[in-house]
Amino acid sequence: MSDLTSAGAAVGGAPVGGDGPLADQPAVGGKERSASLWADARRQLVRDPVFMIASLYILVVGSMAAFPKLWTSQDPRACSTDRSRISPSWDHPFGFDILGCDYYSHAIYGARPSMIIAIMATGSMVLIGGSLGLLAGYYGGWVDTIVSRVMDIFLSLPFLLGAIVFLTVIKRQNEFTIAMVLFLLTWPVIARIIRGSVISSKDLDYVHAARAVGARNGRIMFRHILPNAIAPMLVYATIVLGSFVAAEATLTFLGVGLQPPAQSWGIMISVHQVYFLEDPWLLLFPCGLLVGTVLSFILMGDALRDALDPKFR
Amino acid sequence: MGRYVIRRLLQFIPTVLGTMFLLHYLTSLAIQFSGNPVRALFGDRTPPPALLEALTERLGYGDACLDQRGNPCFGLFFDRLQAIFLHFDFGVNLRQQLPVTQLVADALPFTLKLLVIAILFEAVIGIAAGVWAGLRGGSFADYAVKISTVFVISVPIFVLGLVVREFVGVKFGNVLRAQDWIPDVISVGVVTPGFKADYPFASLIIPGMVLGAVSLATTARLTRTSIMENIRADYVRTARAKGLSNRRVIGVHTLRNSLIPVITFLGVDIGAAMAGAVVTETIFNVPGIGRLVTLSARSGEAPVVIGVVTMLVLVVLLANLLVDILYAVLDPRIRYE
Amino acid sequence: MSTDVNVKMDALPGLDPNALPLQVKNLQVEFRTRNGIARAVNGVSFDVRAGETRAILGESGCGKSVTAQAIMGILDSPPGFVTGGEILYRGVDLLKLSEAERRKVRANKIAMIFQDALSALNPVFTVGFQLAEMFRKHRGMSRQDSKARAIELLDLVKIPAAKQRVNEYPHQFSGGMRQRVMIAMALALDPEVLIADEPTTALDVTVQAQIMALLAELQRERNMGLVLITHDMGVVADVADRISVMYAGRVIEEAGVDDIYASPAHPYTKGLLESIPRLDLKGQELSAIKGLPPALTNIPPGCAFNPRCRYAQDVCRKDPAPPLFQVTPSRTAACHFWKEVKDDE
Numbered sequence: 001m002s003d004l005t006s007a008g009a010a011v012g013g014a015p016v017g018g019d020g021p022l023a024d025q026p027a028v029g030g031k032e033r034s035a036s037l038w039a040d041a042r043r044q045l046v047r048d049p050v051f052m053i054a055s056l057y058i059l060v061v062g063s064m065a066a067f068p069k070l071w072t073s074q075d076p077r078a079c080s081t082d083r084s085r086i087s088p089s090w091d092h093p094f095g096f097d098i099l100g101c102d103y104y105s106h107a108i109y110g111a112r113p114s115m116i117i118a119i120m121a122t123g124s125m126v127l128i129g130g131s132l133g134l135l136a137g138y139y140g141g142w143v144d145t146i147v148s149r150v151m152d153i154f155l156s157l158p159f160l161l162g163a164i165v166f167l168t169v170i171k172r173q174n175e176f177t178i179a180m181v182l183f184l185l186t187w188p189v190i191a192r193i194i195r196g197s198v199i200s201s202k203d204l205d206y207v208h209a210a211r212a213v214g215a216r217n218g219r220i221m222f223r224h225i226l227p228n229a230i231a232p233m234l235v236y237a238t239i240v241l242g243s244f245v246a247a248e249a250t251l252t253f254l255g256v257g258l259q260p261p262a263q264s265w266g267i268m269i270s271v272h273q274v275y276f277l278e279d280p281w282l283l284l285f286p287c288g289l290l291v292g293t294v295l296s297f298i299l300m301g302d303a304l305r306d307a308l309d310p311k312f313r
Numbered sequence: 314m315g316r317y318v319i320r321r322l323l324q325f326i327p328t329v330l331g332t333m334f335l336l337h338y339l340t341s342l343a344i345q346f347s348g349n350p351v352r353a354l355f356g357d358r359t360p361p362p363a364l365l366e367a368l369t370e371r372l373g374y375g376d377a378c379l380d381q382r383g384n385p386c387f388g389l390f391f392d393r394l395q396a397i398f399l400h401f402d403f404g405v406n407l408r409q410q411l412p413v414t415q416l417v418a419d420a421l422p423f424t425l426k427l428l429v430i431a432i433l434f435e436a437v438i439g440i441a442a443g444v445w446a447g448l449r450g451g452s453f454a455d456y457a458v459k460i461s462t463v464f465v466i467s468v469p470i471f472v473l474g475l476v477v478r479e480f481v482g483v484k485f486g487n488v489l490r491a492q493d494w495i496p497d498v499i500s501v502g503v504v505t506p507g508f509k510a511d512y513p514f515a516s517l518i519i520p521g522m523v524l525g526a527v528s529l530a531t532t533a534r535l536t537r538t539s540i541m542e543n544i545r546a547d548y549v550r551t552a553r554a555k556g557l558s559n560r561r562v563i564g565v566h567t568l569r570n571s572l573i574p575v576i577t578f579l580g581v582d583i584g585a586a587m588a589g590a591v592v593t594e595t596i597f598n599v600p601g602i603g604r605l606v607t608l609s610a611r612s613g614e615a616p617v618v619i620g621v622v623t624m625l626v627l628v629v630l631l632a633n634l635l636v637d638i639l640y641a642v643l644d645p646r647i648r649y650e
Numbered sequence: 651m652s653t654d655v656n657v658k659m660d661a662l663p664g665l666d667p668n669a670l671p672l673q674v675k676n677l678q679v680e681f682r683t684r685n686g687i688a689r690a691v692n693g694v695s696f697d698v699r700a701g702e703t704r705a706i707l708g709e710s711g712c713g714k715s716v717t718a719q720a721i722m723g724i725l726d727s728p729p730g731f732v733t734g735g736e737i738l739y740r741g742v743d744l745l746k747l748s749e750a751e752r753r754k755v756r757a758n759k760i761a762m763i764f765q766d767a768l769s770a771l772n773p774v775f776t777v778g779f780q781l782a783e784m785f786r787k788h789r790g791m792s793r794q795d796s797k798a799r800a801i802e803l804l805d806l807v808k809i810p811a812a813k814q815r816v817n818e819y820p821h822q823f824s825g826g827m828r829q830r831v832m833i834a835m836a837l838a839l840d841p842e843v844l845i846a847d848e849p850t851t852a853l854d855v856t857v858q859a860q861i862m863a864l865l866a867e868l869q870r871e872r873n874m875g876l877v878l879i880t881h882d883m884g885v886v887a888d889v890a891d892r893i894s895v896m897y898a899g900r901v902i903e904e905a906g907v908d909d910i911y912a913s914p915a916h917p918y919t920k921g922l923l924e925s926i927p928r929l930d931l932k933g934q935e936l937s938a939i940k941g942l943p944p945a946l947t948n949i950p951p952g953c954a955f956n957p958r959c960r961y962a963q964d965v966c967r968k969d970p971a972p973p974l975f976q977v978t979p980s981r982t983a984a985c986h987f988w989k990e991v992k993d994d995e
Contacts, residue, residue, distance in 0.1 A: 158585060158587065160589070161591070161625055162335075165336065166339050166340070167610075168613070168618045169340045242467065246467075249471070249472075254592065269472070276479040294467040547766060548771055551770045554724050554764075555756070555835065559749075570772070644773075
């Protein structure tokens with residue numbers, strides 16, 4: 001639940017900063033100003049050790065997901081029950097799991113589904129949620145009313161409960177369906193952020209000026225308004241990647257996510273939870289990887305927010 | 314005030330209908346794309362067609378619209394609404410043919426206790442930590458709260474639950490249980506790896522604290538920011554200029570304003586905690602609503618899952634409504650808008 | 651809260667009923683920030699007699715509000731610290747009192763009203779609660795009695811329908827009415843000195859005049875000392891008896907109101923007066939003081955005003971800053987060339 005129910009609560013309920021400090025950031029100036037904002041942010045981020053360590057960690061996990069062969073030559077499916085639960089050794093740094101499969105390679109291959117789900121869900125959330133937020137904020141009026149009402153309805157369905165219902169009924173629990181349900185239940189959060197920042201930058205002088213010289217709506221939206229909304233969106237998307245990694249593991253743990261022959265950290269934890277006391281490493285390795293990934297995404301998001309928000313300078 | 318409440322009530326109705334329709338449409342879509350959920354009850358066996366049809370019909374999945382992909386099935390939706398609001402009927406479970414309302418009524422007391430413990434825990438500890446950190450901005454206390462909240466947020470609750478269950482409930486519990494002088498309420502009741510029927514309250518304390526832990530961090534953080542914003546406010550300066558004691562300046566003039574967003578968050582969090590109870594109850598084997606959802610989901614009892622979640626969603630929405638009204642009670646600026 | 655109840659001010663050590671109600675001597679306040687130490691108030695002295703209005707005049711950032719907050723003892727600390735000087739109430743140095751004793755002086759003897767009454771009143775309590783609080787906590791009165799007193803106070807500051815409005819919240823009042831509530835609150839305990847920090851800046855011109863008239867009337871009735879902090883030369887001319895002009899944390903000229911308007915003896919005061927639009931000079935270019943006031947972390951050596959001053963010579967650019975020269979027995983000016991300035995034109 002630390003996944004989205006908390007992120008959802010943190011974001012859905014306005015208090016904690018869904019439309020946080022960034023959404024209403026004073027969107028100053030035109031292109032020059034934003035160019036320097038990004039340059040400043042980059043400079044500050046490179047000098048931030050927390051951000052650098054977190055992104056290094058994500059790079060490692062990302063390469064595990066993209067090229068598992070780079071990290072291990074073992075096949076996680078080559079199992080033999082007589083090796084069940086053998087402790088870590090030099091050749092098998094994470095030992096063997098209950099079925100006698102190499103645990104290290106399972107952990108490496110387990111990164112992929114988490115990352116795929118998180119990226120698919122976040123990508124569609126940014127694209128579709130972002131566009132709806134942009135339209136609602138820019139056109140206002142009845143477009144805004146309809147989109148906002150629909151957002152309210154989606155947000156009032158607690159994420160975890162909605163996901164359990166959908167995944168129970170659909171029965172086909174794979175990367176795609178999990179990503180879909182994550183996206184479906186959380187897109188309003190990003191739409192809300194974009195809508196807020198569009199509304200606040202819509203009335204800026206240079207936007208009026210662009211309109212006065214006859215720029216088309218599309219041009220105003222993409223050249224003048226969207227750039228201001230990118231910063232808060234980027235911050236939130238980074239944090240949400242972490243939440244989705246946690247969400248996948250939680251759903252899998254509850255038995256409505258990925259199912260066993262598949263490999264994922266959630267499955268590793270869920271299958272081995274009863275062996276915690278005898279063979280703690282069976283849980284500590286996947287838990288450590290999972291928590292590290294979530295933490296890194298959150299820290300990156302925090303660092304990004306600090307770097308991109310002029311108020312923190 | 315009265316007008317505000319009425320307006321909120323009028324906004325409440327479409328939200329309830331919309332949320333229920335969303336839930337309905339999601340399940341309809343899932344059925345349309347993946348086939349009859351009743352089949353899942355038989356596992357790998359192929360049921361006799363007559364039995365399958367009878368069950369399908371009885372559970373309300375016989376409607377033709379469920380075969381057409383994308384069809385919103387309005388007819389089915391209105392039937393469901395009617396069943397829920399006129400007959401308080403949320404469906405039945407397949408194995409014992411018990412009504413969902415009955416199952417929920419049996420499980421409710423455990424979940425309620427769990428929620429009360431969780432909310433109390435996060436409110437008391439979270440607000441205290443937040444106030445402490447907020448009044449000492451930039452100090453060690455402030456820093457400690459900031460760092461620990463990031464860590465708590467990034468540990469998924471099921472990981473936290475597992476670790477607590479094994480380390481505290483089992484390992485630490487074994488140590489306590491070996492000591493004779495510790496009363497059983499503590500060594501067997503409180504420090505336990507799972508719910509015990511003999512200690513219906515004591516054995517829920519640790520699960521409740523785990524449930525409250527995640528929002529505890531958010532509560533503390535929110536209180537901290539809110540205090541730090543308000544402590545520099547002009548009206549706090551006025552309160553000082555009025556010659557009031559420090560205790561009154563902080564305790565009445567600063568806290569009252571600072572806690573408005575916190576209390577709102579706690580109210581909204583009841584909904585989140587209800588969803589979180591699904592995880593906590595599963596880990597600690599508490600026979601509450603959350604475990605009912607998980608067990609039904611694992612055994613493919615889709616009608617029970619849908620029924621229970623519909624009921625929970627109604628409760629969450631109602632809680633949100635009450636929070637909005639509470640907000641207006643606390644902040645006169647909202648009331649008179 | 652028993653300490654607040656029934657304050658007997660005779661308890662203050664060294665209280666002299668014949669001494670001035672407020673006397674500030676060589677006050678020093680600094681702000682310790684990350685960007686260095688800002689000397690916000692640097693040796694300010696002035697006094698107020700009973701029934702007199704003392705104006706403190708200056709641009710924003712010159713230290714006048716900080717002076718007021720230091721007198722009240724409500725500086726945000728950190729970063730603000732009083733590092734020297736004396737603040738005397740009837741001969742008692744407030745800076746030497748304990749916090750509990752100091753609190754008894756606040757509101758009881760010296761009270762303050764603020765610029766923005768909307769943010770200075772607590773939004774979540776009724777106006778009546780905030781007024782009654784004064785009587786309940788300082789005088790130990792019951793809820794009912796203190797509420798009755800709150801209504802009387804609202805009547806006193808001429809708020810119509812006081813009985814109903816006492817139960818309303820600050821945001822339900824108009825700007826002028828809110829400032830009246832602030833005044834009522836400040837006067838609740840019959841203070842001997844009232845500090846008004848830009849009391850009319852946030853208001854419309856017509857409302858400004860009403861509020862100033864109300865303040866003047868209440869001051870006369872109660873023979874109260876008034877410290878009026880403002881940047882508005884127009885307001886000062888109407889109500890003030892004596893004026894202290896502040897610049898970069900110092901008093902640079904101190905005189906009776908007529909003297910200052912007739913013949914300012916400091917180039918800064920002169921600049922301020924020349925920048926007021928005047929009907930009789932219609933058509934002529936309005937002269938403004940060129941440049942900006944210095945940052946308090948970076949005050950120029952010598953006279954702080956020298957970079958903007960048309961009279962400045964080498965002596966003005968060297969430390970120490972010019973002291974207050976006695977212009978006449980009743981007025982002073984901190985300028986080496988006060989004679990030239992005064993006699994110019």
